Amino acid sequence: MFWCIVVLATCFKVLLIKSYHSTDFEVHRHWLALTHSLPWSSWYTDTTSEWTLDYPPFFAWYEWCLSLIAGFFDPNMLVLHKYGYLSEGTILFQRLSVIVSDFVLVYAVYVLSCYLTNHPVRKCSQYKARWKSPTTIFQVLVLANMGLLLVDHIHFQYNGILLGILLLSVSHILNGRHNWAAFWFIFLIHMKHIFIYMAPVFFIYLLRNHCIIYNGDSYRWLWRKVAILAAIVLAVTAVSCGPYVLAGQTTQLLSRLFPFKRGLTHAYWAPNIWAIYNFTDKILLFIALSLGYRMKFFLGQFTGGLVQDTVHVILPTITPRITLILTVLAITPCLVKLWKSAGNPLHFVRALVLCTSSAFLFGWHVHEKAILMIIIPHSLLAVIWRKEAEVFAFLSTVGHYSLLPLLFTPKEIFLKYLLFVLQTWYTVNHLRDLFHAQLLHRREILYLSGFAILSFYEVFGVYLLPFLKNYEFLHLMMTSVYCALGITYVYLKYYIAFLFSSAANKRVTF
Template sequence: MSEKNLILSIILLAGLFKVLLFPAYHSTDFEVHRNWLAITHSLPIEKWYYENTSEWTLDYPPFFAYFEYVLSQPAKYIDKEMLRVDNLNYKSTETIYYQRTTVILTELILVYSLLKILNKVDNAQKKDTGFNILNSKCFLTIQFVANFALIMVDNIHFQYNGFLFGIMMLSIYHLQNKNWIVGSVLFSTLLNLKHIYLYVAPAYFFYILTQHVLKTDSLITKFTRLITIGFVSIVPFVLSLGPFINHIPQLLTRLFPFKRGLSHAYWAPNVWALYNFGDKISSILIGSKSKSSLTSGLVQDVEHVVFPSIPPKVTFILSLIFMLVPMLVILKKKNIIDRLINLIVICAFSSFLFGWHVHEKAVLMILIPASILAVKDKNQACLYFFMTTISYYSLFPLIYKNFEYPIKIVLFVMSVLYNYEALRYQFKDGFKLKKIEIFYLGLIILLEFYNSCLHYVISFDKKLPYLPLMLTSVYCSLGIIYSWAKYLFLILIK
């Protein structure tokens, strides 16, 4: 089998497997997007960001609302009931299958970005010919279209991250190929689809500024480039926000709901997970009678019991500091591979570890771009394997139903084994984990045994129902913080 046919086969098989997941568990995010279909289809545009019949109000930028409106047009021929605003928690088989299908179809943008990127990728083993699922191109194909984390989040839990990452990777592709206008427009469009990509906006800004705008001796040329990039980047914002010009305050209230609290319902594995854990342990040690709802699993603004409560501005400042300092070092380095991707990974890491109300799913913003670094450097390959294993496991609490448990375990094991074998194949003796890393990863087996079995055997599920979530979050936090520190060492010092 030729390499091209093998890659196409992987893409096709991944799509067919995702179809088999149609009947699987779906989270409240499924109802969120069904509600948005109904809102954009049934209400005039000026009411989209005011509608609150459902608690899952529209809180994505207007381009995503337009996207939902487009999806709602075929939906009326599938099942009109899904488009009723007052039909809360509606989930007919037709509705489920339709929404699941739209996720897979829109992922074709991710597939397209992958095919563009693969044209620039060389296999680490130059002698590879014919059938070899372990080579660099096949490895990247699987990281894009059969990524464990993306399948968990999009095709089971339910979201539309695939097509968004497709646009992001296309923007990276075009900017790396000096198609400055196309790359800028794509990223600006992405921001108007999902504002979480503000996490990596500084990377784009400094990359375009230093590698394009300022990279000329002519002051007039610098000014012309700045105006051109500024203009084309503003156009998507005008198209997106124009119809809501009289409703901007309301729209911003929906997009930035700071009352949701420091941490998401199930703590994302970051610095604040450890902070919350420290506060919880400290309150127990001092015998405090005050109770924190940090471990209740609810989305709300809460106060810490012992440690100082963290306001949004502190998380913003910390995120910015840990972005800017490493980025300035990278921008000064002359011989660095994939400068833009490294800048993006730094910003994604910083926002994930120090940001306000970070979702577990945001770790994908690190993993997808970092996969490209993994096929070009043996040290990055070792880091990528360690980091993806921990990140995959950190998503386990999102899929908690018994029916999906075997699927989750099998996919996890297969993904980890494949990543290990593929990366080891590409770098041969250069791929080697440290003993402490192997020991740490091995603890997943013990932790999962406790979370899925022992916790219930000793009846802790009634007294401490959220203990497995806390343990998973704290354990994975340590691994991801370690990954961040090791990444900074590799890119800034070594």
């Protein structure tokens, strides 16, 4: 079953080679040319194009490795200039590079599948139909995930390899190989630094379960293990960033990796607290203007959807420091609970999901695609506990719907809705059959029915109400805010359940 899923998913990805691609396609094409044409010392200082390199050094070297093969498809794609470049060879190579890199995710899923199948308290032999087993459902939820198909294989990015490294690190945690878990996680951070949101969870878990022994009265430090973990982290960081530090480019590297001037929200508002905050500010502004108040403000279109257009006029302005404080406050109770839940690695996965959700909801300039960092790890828990499946069914539906506006061209409308319907149907029905229980409450079903209205508006709204052409980003704003309400609801529900769950719940049954 595993290899059938892999083959079918790969074949479908091949069918998407000719589909729409976003500006991220040209971004990565430019990075291929950049790393191929210039020495490493110029990668983070070059400004030939507006698509400057803003990923950590390991990903830059990954692009360099890809450039060694890209020339066989079309040497012109490796020419560095400020203009974009597109050809059949470029499309074929970049699409295939994502498909091939996804096999890192395939390997990680295989390792976690072995854990689910072989762990003494997780035997799956009771399921006569293999396609109904928890292991197979987990494989489908990850390897055929519609979010990854939309973001990586249509919109274009390399999330598959990154999430594969994350799941590989998680698998080492579950199997007690803590040094390897630390290695792959710090390696991942130097591939894409957004995963640093998860670092507190790894730090607390490894500190409590690897570096310290609690004998009932006091804690005893295992300094040899502490030294090994520290050496792993420092060695990987030195290999990645050391050359740039020695070259005197530390400040330049940090300015590329952490561009705080980009604004509170991305051009497409991620469905988080700040989407609700921005929307509230706009509504209050509209009310103030309707009441005759005069005020100076910079506002392009009321529903412009651009970072530069999102100016807080009524509500206080949010700074990076505020988002950092809110994120730290949000993850602290979760980390305290994780510390008290020593000995249960699956509580680690729970905490990972919650801390990532906290960063998604309260972080600075969060991208909508970051929802996959929550959904993919949570897929593992969804096939183990019924309560986790209830949360996952709702979160998966809302999170995946929030990604649909990424594809706005007419020829992709049917495809994206078809993938969403299939993903939702498979998730809800197979998890329901797995646990023999309804997963969604009536209030949740009522909320999800609102997606039908949003979808109808996107497809037919302009034809029924032509004046809506003047508000091209209105649907985008409505989707972001509506999905933000759903994600905030399920976040609070899950967080409360985690904090009040028994720390002694160490046995897992299906």
